[in-house]
Amino acid sequence: MIPVFSIDEVADGGFFIGRYVESETVRLIDKVVHRDDHYIFIIQEQGKSVVTIDFREVSLSGAALGCILPGQVHGAISAESTVAWFIAIKAEFISEAHRNALGVQVPLLPMVSLEPSMAAMLQETLLLLLKARALYKGGDLNASILHSLIHAALGMIAQGYESQERSAKAGMSRSAAISSSFRSLVSKNYRDNKAPSDYAKMLNISYTYLYEVIKEHTGFPPIYWIQLEVTTEAKRLLFFTDLSIKEISCLLGFEDHNYFSRFFTKLSGAAPLHFRRASRE
Known part of the structure; x- marks a missing residue:
């Protein structure tokens, strides 16, 4: 199975911050591909880094930031003159x-x-945060300072992802909140609920309104995100485990493994076993 790393294994108190400097080009392809039960943020000052996230090769060049969500399968490939x-x-x-x-x-x-x-x-905020973390001795006051700096840094990171002016507002619009809630519900319920109408009911809205909101905020209809969640998890299981197609289809909530095979082939362009063989070559 795909290993899942807990933050408790690497850091006390549920938080870790560190600065990495690599003056040369380093291949990191042998790093263990895994999942985390926590968020990972990469704030790069300079250089170039390449990582894989759910079968996508993603590059950071120059001043850039990245985020890996809990549960996403990822691994490092290379770092070139990187400070991050x-x-x-x-x-x-x-x-x-x-x-x-x-x-x-x-x-x-x-x-x-x-x-x-x-x-x-x-970068200035991260330097303060690193110092505060090193000096942290416990106590309500120290914890308050540390959490305030964490909140400030995360606010800047979140703002870096916002591409429209409305995203910088203090509150979220109703449609933005619905979009976020939908994505969260899908990530938790896609095994048992694969119809967009199921999520409309969970959110107490009509399917038509759900479609309009999700299409507006993401550029894709609700069914796209449900199918993406299913196929991404299927690819993870096919690549990182030796489970049979029948076992994988069962884990993903399909009663008929033949139907799962047709579903996967249609969306991925390759039959499950062919994908497994090709991706491991």
């Missing part, structure tokens, strides 16, 4: 507003460039 910050943090440390913004934007665009002014401000 890494933050690992439990979901409960991230405000609902920031989780909502990231949940909508990151699947569409996992890595984004940073404007010079934002990059400079974020």
